[in-house]
Amino acid sequence: MITEIARAKLNLALHVRARRPDGYHELETLFAFVEHGDVLRIVPADAPSFRITGPFSGALAGEGDNLVTRAAARFAAIFGGGAHSIELEKHLPVASGIGGGSADAAATLRALARLHHVALDDPKLFEIADALGSDVPACLLGRTAIGKGRGEQLETVPGMPGTPVLLVNPGVAVSTAQVFARWDGQDRGPLGSDPLAGRNDLESPARAIAPVIGDVLETLAAQPGVTLTRMSGSGATCFALFESEAARGNAAAAIVRSVWWCVQTRLT
Numbered sequence: 001m002i003t004e005i006a007r008a009k010l011n012l013a014l015h016v017r018a019r020r021p022d023g024y025h026e027l028e029t030l031f032a033f034v035e036h037g038d039v040l041r042i043v044p045a046d047a048p049s050f051r052i053t054g055p056f057s058g059a060l061a062g063e064g065d066n067l068v069t070r071a072a073a074r075f076a077a078i079f080g081g082g083a084h085s086i087e088l089e090k091h092l093p094v095a096s097g098i099g100g101g102s103a104d105a106a107a108t109l110r111a112l113a114r115l116h117h118v119a120l121d122d123p124k125l126f127e128i129a130d131a132l133g134s135d136v137p138a139c140l141l142g143r144t145a146i147g148k149g150r151g152e153q154l155e156t157v158p159g160m161p162g163t164p165v166l167l168v169n170p171g172v173a174v175s176t177a178q179v180f181a182r183w184d185g186q187d188r189g190p191l192g193s194d195p196l197a198g199r200n201d202l203e204s205p206a207r208a209i210a211p212v213i214g215d216v217l218e219t220l221a222a223q224p225g226v227t228l229t230r231m232s233g234s235g236a237t238c239f240a241l242f243e244s245e246a247a248r249g250n251a252a253a254a255i256v257r258s259v260w261w262c263v264q265t266r267l268t
């Protein structure tokens with residue numbers, strides 16, 4: 001059995017530069033990953049099977065299609081390898097800006113590659129990832145990186161491993177396509193030499209759809225020891241970086257009294 005962690009993705013900064021004729025947007029983003037994530041278990045089997053367990057399995061129960069099974073089908077079409085029994089233990093909220101589905105698809109590709117002796121840097125794996133979604137190549141790479149284009153042009157950069165992080169989601173699912181559609185079309189400039197001094201251009205359109213995001217950001221920014229507060233991706237999950245684990249713990253204790261999903265983790 002192969003086990004892979006599908007780590008949550010954060011956009012430490014996300015600059016939207018242009019709307020493209022194909023309906024996508026040109027981005028400049030700083031991708032980072034945290035320790036917390038979904039868990040994927042894959043074992044070769046006589047017949048294919050797929051089951052979802054874990055605290056957020058219910059949100060996906062009614063959907064016949066899943067990025068995990070799509071990734072497995074595309075892997076099989078290119079590399080072969082037969083049937084598998086797959087379990088996805090869902091810990092990340094769905095449609096929440098931290099790339100849960102993308103991380104699951106990437107973890108599926110990594111697990112199958114390990115099982116069938118395909119090199120993790122095989123360009124065909126990246127082609128499969130690219131076809132599955134804009135965030136999947138970054139999740140396959142799984143390292144701190146600047147992303148350009150649709151998000152698939154990646155350049156690794158030094159990360160800040162071990163930095164204490166608090167993830168907070170107010171329990172509102174936000175559609176990525178709807179948030180991009182509300183972007184006002186104004187280019188506010190590139191990522192600078194310090195991307196952490198940047199911004200998330202999807203924050204304003206996401207807040208128009210889910211105003212509670214403003215409350216989350218305000219609550220996080222008010223916590224002692226916070227060094228950065230921002231929304232990730234198209235929302236609604238927001239994150240805060242802290243100067244110490246103690247400061248993060250105190251913030252989590254204050255926030256956990258609300259009904260918001262709140263997880264203490266670290267950057268990888």
Ligand SMILES: C[C@](O)(CO)[C@H](O)COP(=O)(O)OP(=O)(O)OC[C@H]1O[C@@H](n2ccc(N)nc2=O)[C@H](O)[C@@H]1O
Binds near residue numbers: 024097233
């Ligand atoms: C917001 C981010 O999470 C930032 O990392 C990504 O840009 C979104 O990545 P994703 O969920 O993997 O996105 P996809 O599944 O490729 O696209 C979902 C929808 O988001 C919009 N989309 C996505 C990526 C992009 N660069 N421009 C877009 O306009 C499109 O309407 C698309 O139909």
Ligand SMILES: Nc1ncnc2c1ncn2[C@@H]1O[C@H](COP(=O)(O)OP(=O)(O)OP(=O)(O)O)[C@@H](O)[C@H]1O
Binds near residue numbers: 088096
């Ligand atoms: N394994 C999966 N986990 C979560 N969502 C999935 C999965 N497979 C398919 N989906 C579909 O993908 C949609 C987006 O889910 P996901 O959790 O990846 O969004 P997200 O966190 O907003 O991603 P991003 O940050 O890439 O925009 C869901 O509404 C769901 O219908």
